[in-house]
Amino acid sequence: MEDSYKHRGMRRSLVKILKTKGITDSGVLQAISKIPRHFFFDNALLGHAYQDKAFPIGEGQTISQPYTVAFQSEKLEIRPQDKILEIGTGSGYQACVLVEMGATVYTIEYNKVLYERTRKFLPKMGYKPKFFCGDGSKGLPRYAPYDKIIVTAGAPSVPSSLIKQLAVGGILIIPVGDNEKQKMLKITKVEDKKLKKEEFDYFSFVPLLGDEGWGK
Template sequence: MDARGDDRSLCGGRLSVLNYRLSREEMVLTQLERRGIRDPRVLEAMRKVKRHHFVEPAFRDRSYDDTPLPIEEGQTISQPYVVARMTSLLRIQPTEKVLEVGTGSGYQAAVLAELAHKVYSIERHMVLMQKARKNLEEQGYRNVVLKHGDGTIGWAEFAPFDKIIITAASPGFPKTLFGQIKDGGLMVFPMGEKRTQNLILVERKGDEAETTDAGAVSFVPLIGREGWSGSSYD
């Protein structure tokens, strides 16, 4: 069994441990590979990270379904395909430093931690940040640094970053975060209206941004000084 965490504490025996492992394999095959995810490092990260440790207990039997699931504070944990898709677009290398905006329960951060040298992640809900920290520590991730705060203004102390991922919907182009990417670095984020957005991939070339539309998505709002205000999104 993987040394990270003990599934027996969640599910009570060897059979359930095996079931979770088989569910992850099926998820990778049917939800990711068959839908075009090809990066072998991303696929291996998705196999290794135990999503059932990052979902609410009431939804644990749906941990490897191809769907987002609710977590606390009205937020969600993204569906596995979207996590893999956004991660693949960033082409993360083992030596790189990555910023995540919107930690949630910590699942995306765990996937990033399998690929990057260091992950910095910002969460505006204290309850979620504390739970994510517990989840990540229990699973043995030591290369993730968490912060409670406004992710829309980034983390200047540790900038510039090789890659940035924003896991909530921005109403416009995130200029401050763009300014915290290294020249030649990448940023991926959803941008658009309240209910539906498009996934945008940005490559920084000097002071210019080269953007690519990576398809339609639907995310919870990015709240903060340079995102939506809570009232404007209601």
């Protein structure tokens, strides 16, 4: 795996695109400028690695569009040492961004093939989130509470289990809608039983699978 001057130049161009789309968080932009996204692609597909679009990774899943990754990461308001739960490991690219920003990341993947692939691959890149395989719609109660929770799949509603596992003052970012498009929600747990909800643009994610998602 080589990360050349050319690759770094392509990342700089991608960061410029993200800035024009409204991403301002310097930590997010710095992480994206550092992570070799082309490592997630076959050599023959290198031209796709730094385009601002999603791309299939097999198992009916995609590596998310860089803008989507940047948008969700920015809305999480990540601080170093934040304890973050990621629902939907997928390719692992989003987890790398969170780790790069100094967070402690717990990431759970429903699909066993993707889980095994990413669990072996990310440490080779130097990124070591804590990997789990299971029903992400239920969260990961064993290690709760979390400062931040990010859901990288479209949910029909906000799973109550994720709200319970969020620390007071914590933030949950989740796309909610149908199988075609979802509205990005930011939920802040102001107090134990008081939530603040903000709504943003529509996005298109693969479905969240599991008991509190779209079923199995």
